[in-house]
Amino acid sequence: MxxxxxxxxxxxxxxxxxxxxxxxxxxxxxxxxxxxxxxxxxxxxxxxxxxxxxxxxxxxxxxxxxxxxxxxxxxxxxxxxxxxxxxxxxxxxPAEILMACEGDQVEKYLIPCAKAEKRELFALTEPEAGSDIMSMKTNARRDGEDWILNGSKHFISGPVMPDFAIVFAVTGMDETERGRRKRITAFLVDVGTDGFDISEGTRSVSYRGYLTFQLGFSDVRLGPGQILGEEGRGLELSGKWLSMNRVWVGASCCGKAERLFNLASEWAATRKQFGQPIGKFQATGFKLADMAVELKAADLLVMDAVSKGDRGKMSDSDAAMVKLFCSEMLNRTADNTVQIYGGMGLMEEMPIQRLWRDSRLERIWDGTSEIQRHIISRAILRPLGA
Ligand SMILES: Cc1cc2nc3c(=O)[nH]c(=O)nc-3n(C[C@H](O)[C@H](O)[C@H](O)COP(=O)(O)OP(=O)(O)OC[C@H]3O[C@@H](n4cnc5c(N)ncnc54)[C@H](O)[C@@H]3O)c2cc1C
Missing domain, CATH: 1.10.540.10 (Acyl-CoA dehydrogenase/oxidase, N-terminal domain)
Incomplete structure (x- = not known):
């Protein structure tokens, strides 16, 4: 750009x-x-x-x-x-939520992550709690000073077996203006702790080689020093980081779309059918035009959110708009690129099919497109009393 x-x-x-x-x-x-x-x-x-x-x-x-x-x-x-x-x-x-580390946690988790001595996982999603995170079942109950953690997580991803996981669990119920709400707390749980089982999960066809893990907790005993941030404030803590993460997803979608767009343009300019480059057929040329406009719009959305982020003014809705538009733009671009390549786009020897597969995940993780629309529409309607 x-x-x-x-x-x-x-x-x-x-x-x-x-x-x-x-x-x-x-x-x-x-x-x-x-x-x-x-x-x-x-x-x-x-x-x-x-x-x-x-x-x-x-x-x-x-x-x-x-x-x-x-x-x-x-x-x-x-x-x-x-x-x-x-x-x-x-x-x-590393997950910026780790900046909430205090006391011994700084030396034990935050600094080692900055130095590549330790790797973390961010464990929110459960088999029965994906988009609906409040239906989370993983819970921790008090036992004297300690907490006893039970439950499971899946789709928790990283490049390599981690050293610890940031695990979100229900630690009680709160009465709020909107009714009873689960109190959710973030815990730092070391791999190797008794009762904490971690294994590689099913494999995604997007980003092959990027691992997902399943985590099981069976009466895992955690000291009070294992809470990240304040008890009951886990979602608020993760919210700020998750929003910025959605902007990073948007930026990365723009990068991938640019690569696809360049591949599509080169192919359209050189592949000939009916005696001329296929880009000269309006059906192909207009696809490229739309791709270029959409990529520019997506980049501008990212820059807007980032500039607000640097000034501490970015809202959840700003981040959701970036994630929604950029990931959907990327998928349109990827699909159009396959179409412009014709059969060649699906051949294993070509990078197109891989980029197309990889693109698909971007509309799902870090909150699906539907959830982003939910966040945006809530920001529109709430001030109007709905
Ligand atoms: C490769 C990979 C890596 C991941 N890494 C992590 C990770 O590191 N940590 C982590 O915590 N999670 C991770 N996730 C989980 C990811 O964030 C979830 O997959 C995502 O939030 C969607 O949840 P779900 O898959 O359970 O889908 P579901 O929530 O079951 O949704 C299924 C469909 O229903 C739609 N839907 C659900 N609710 C609504 C609604 N209210 N309105 C309209 N439509 C709705 C969804 O949009 C979707 O289309 C990862 C997932 C994958 C695939």
Missing amino acids: DIELSHEQRMLLETVQGFLEQEIYPHEEEVDRLGRVPLELGRQIEKRAIDIGLFAANLPESVGGGGLDYQSLVLIEREFGKTSHALHSWIAR
């Missing part, structure tokens, strides 16, 4: 692009075919990312992160979006 970048931002962009060219793109096809990132490759990506200062770029320098602002982070996310999540997630952007 044609925006004025500062000198530092241009340097950052060049660094990221160079890194992806060298360390990531050459492995995309192999990882998709294997359905796994070989451990040594993942560790190599991680190490080289640390060496050039790309690791944990989102965390403040005070805890060992890169200390980048949202305007700079969005440039990285957009470039990352052009490639496989299975690979670039080795260059961690």
